[in-house]
Amino acid sequence: MQELMLAKAKELLQNGTVNRVLGWQAGEFVYDITPAVFESEQDLDAGFVYNEFCGNNLSKYLIKESRKEGKVLAFLKPCDTYSFNQLIKEHRIIRENVYVIGVPCEGKTDGETLKSKGVKGILGAKSEGDELIIDTLYGEQRLSKRDALTARCLTCKSKKHVVYDELLGEEGEEVPENHRFEEVEKLEAMTPDERFAFWRGELSRCIRCNACRNVCPACSCEKCVFDNPASGISQKAAADSFEENMFHIIRAFHVAGRCTDCGECSRVCPQNIPLHLLNRKFIKDIDAFYGEYQAGEDTESRAPLTNFTYDDVEPSIVYKGGKK
Amino acid sequence: MSKYDREQILRTSGVNVLKCMRCGKCSATCPSYDEMEYHPHQFVYMVEKGEIEPLLQSKSLYKCLSCFACVERCPRGVEPAKLVEAVRLQVIRQQGMNHLKPDDIPALLDDDLPQQAIVTALRKYSK
Amino acid sequence: MQRIGVFVCWCGSNIAATVDVAAVSEALGHEPGVVFSTNYQYMCSEAGQNIIKNAIRDYQLTGIVVCSCSPRMHEATFRKTAASAGLNSYMVEIANIREQCSWIHKDKAQATEKAIILGRAAIAKVHLNAPLTAGESPVTKRALVIGGGIAGIQTALDIADAGFEVDIVEKQPTIGGKMTQIDKTFPTLDCAACILTPKMVDCAQNDKINIFAYSEVKEVKGFVGNFHVKINKKARYVDATKCTGCGECTEKCPMKKIPNEFNLGLDNRHAIYIPFAQAVPKVATIDPNACNMLKNGKCGLCAKVCSAGAIDYKQKDEIVEREYGAIVVATGYNPIKLDDYDEYAYSLSKDVVSSLEFERITNAAGPTGGTLLRPSDGKHPHTLVFVQCVGSRCSAEGKGKSYCSKICCMYTAKHAMLCREKYPDTEVYVFYIDVRSPGKNYDEFYRRAVEEYGVHYIKGQVGKVVPRSDGKLLVQGSDLLANEQVHIEADMVVLAAAIEPDKSARPLATMLTASMDTNDFFTEAHAKLRPVESPTAGIFLSGACQGPKDIPDTVAQAGAAASKVIGLLAKDKLTCNPCTAHSDEMMCNGCSSCEKVCPYGAISYVDKEFRMPNRTTAIRRVAVVNEAVCQGCGACTVACPSGAMDLKGFSNSQIMAEVDAICKM
């Protein structure tokens, strides 16, 4: 696939369709992937990769990139295309300035997941059927996909692109049986005390590094309310438990109905806080109260929070549902 | 008893008799009208008032063809035929109250009887 | 730092009996920023207001807090007081210590404590108040009436009568609407044409009224007082300025078999036609779907016979752009399609007709010249059955309209009565569910049909109509009062079809950002108190577009809408509510969330160039609020994720300051 992508990128650079390429680049370690913009064939040869570690969602970078001179080529995985579409809907990306090539994704792994399974000295990895073959300093190791994939990929909602100009490889299918709300349901089944304890345990570890905010394609505000002294809730660091909670509640609320459930927030959290469970709660509620809605699926429909029906459920449904 | 019957009939039929606006369209469409002592609109009205006993006694229960024309035509979605059926069920469910025994039915069938009538007969008598 | 004055009102004993007013003014006097604090028996009295005015001058107050009754009572009073002393009226805040404190509490200590907290909240808010000035917008002194039926005509005439210009846009080639097709009118039985056509002529002759017939509204921009409208004048292929309406062309036109809309397809017209003799404007129109010249370039007869030289096969649609201060919607109604009611055999037999078709059959200008004849064989019918509520009052899914169409009871009584009057040899039956005849002389009218004319009213509905091979229609219905099923051999069946809003109404509502109910009737600003205004400022409702109506109701509402329009156009300037939303463009993402929740369409977007670091610039899409349109609900402020959108007078920081003051005890 990487070769195919490289060839395509070079072709489009050569014929002038695009003047730069947004893709992935390996860092110091093979599993240490960063997004990068390549401006020439030499750049591409030197750095461009697409492998089992390329989990980063590139859509958000297109907000800035699509506003520059010329057209940019972007390689997008199926789940990235949802974010891309959502940003088109919000007029954040200038569609004409992006050439989207959809690339297939069978789920990604990352260094941390592999290390937690005892894999050391990782040199590379490739997927083969239901297994991941990892090349290490100490020879080849095999892990089942179920063990090797990141948590978010195990609950993948779709392997089908919702937008592209061109497709490389074979188009995948939506995954209706993705079980992505199971963890949310588990929490809902707890008592409020247990839930409170759970979230205190998680959110109290937050160090307010803002990585979740910075990576989130929905958190693309020109100026975040938390950075704006006039908003009345600005804060650089959480001073106490309340502020730890508030940051994440407000953030989740601001992206509610706009979050495509790409899972980047949890991926980048250095404290391993399962932030996606907040967003998924909103998604689950929206689906249950107002009908199935998938942000980013299209570019026209109204988002659930900028829409209503005359017979929407009353807020009191919250008191009726769930345990005491 | 009749209050219990009324509840039971409303529950089994799923009909909301209060939706009726007394237009009489059910009785206007009914092909079995002249055969019936109580007509479709009367079923609705009598169940609403709780006058169940006369209905339980009435032969009208078996004169209804279950053609569902009244259900089809009712502008308010009241579904009178379902009510007739529920009243009938109320009778049949009492032991030994069957108007006909299922075994009696074949003897009553003749070759000219349309298929729908046979289905209707089974629907009516073999609960 | 603001210099704040606090004025605590006793309201006689209304407040003072349960709140220690002296303690309140003492406590609030120590709040930061408060430079003056006092209490007085009646702050709203002249003496009380003078205390406020003097304090504003003597202490150079920049903001005042009045602790008194509800702001709904006297906020306006105290704002005027402040303004007369030179203080911006939006620097006034009211702490409601009467309705929401002294009147609901008995314990004086508790009530006093609460009054102090409410005062503090108001002080906290005033600290963040900024002077606001109500903007003004000019008013274009011309009205647009959309729809040229009796509603639109009456509204236009009334507005013109007050001296304002009015344009009528009508999509048909002539104004007049449904009323032109009606024969007689209830309850007086005068002829519709006799009372309508003079009004149509008045419209044409009134120099304040401009008729755009055969035209449609394409685009509406702007807001109350300043609408900008694009009107599409469809090509008639006839120069309206030259056409004399002589009718020579229509007689010579060889395309004769075009179903005549005016007679509901009961007879035919030519490809070039004038809908009826009294049409306004009386100008011929070529039907482009029927004309051989326009379709195939062969014929050209009409151009040859036209002595005025008015025929213009090359005419194109023309877009006219006009400015208006107010828009009146008068799009009217249509009878529903009856094809789906197969129990009445409407599509099986020509002798089953709708009531509007029946009007044409009995009209002297109709296809039969006013003689009652069956459409199928042209014979005189002896037995007629009228069926009411066809498609009305149907709450069941897919059966029709859930509402009562309101006019059918009366026109059916009229039809039945006229039948019996003109043709005493007929038997007339009316199947009804309820006879609804509220209205002056209405019930008397219905009773006359029964008592004087011998119309048979049967309480019940028709279950089915079966056309028989001998031409008779077998009607089976129920008579609920006799508790029997009736069978009538009829010659004609007339169906009182439900009425529904015109199909053009919904796209128009979208253009106007006016709201509609689920039946596509326009909603009024208040069902009881503002029945002829749409919730969108500057849009008014006339006639059946707002709900089923008969002619007297329509004319009454048309006049009411006109008076509202006149009230608006009589103003030179409109004062806007200064508490409007505004967007901080530095923070705006241009994401369109705010626009989607705005009920008034007050938010639009512009691409704006911004200075960026290192002498670069960037173009960003940012929201702009039209303050003349914004009503200040604040829906946008919460939809905005970046907090760029805020509401003047109820800003985020003001509300949070109030929250803080209340929670800090």
Add this chain to the structure above:
Amino acid sequence: MQDVNQFKPKIVAFCCNWCSYAGADLAGTNRLQYPADVKIIRVPCSCRVNPMFILRAFQRGADGVILCGCHPGDCHYTTGNYYARRRMTLLFSMLDYLGIEKQRTRVEWVSAAEGAKFAATMNEFVAAVTQLGPNKRLEDLRCKN
């Protein structure tokens, strides 16, 4: 004086200007009692209430927050309360999900004519919050005195 041991909750009530604030006034006009713990903040419409305000109230020591608006369908601005309804439903559900007592938040539709309903609602809500005791789960210790 009042019993120092008895917990007096702090309740913030956001009321829309057109219906619920008028309903509260009507409760006053009719002298219908409800606890002084309730303090009303006037907002133009229920759709003006930002979730931030509600969290802010809890932060500053409120024990309960209630939002009152026009009945759905009666909004002065035609659609405001429909949006408020969705926003608050989701926010409350989220607070519940985080383990915060759901009885501390409420939305109630009160028309300008429903003074009695306003008073009854407030009595009920204050009783429910009093039962729960002080807000511990969403408190900001610095804001406590």
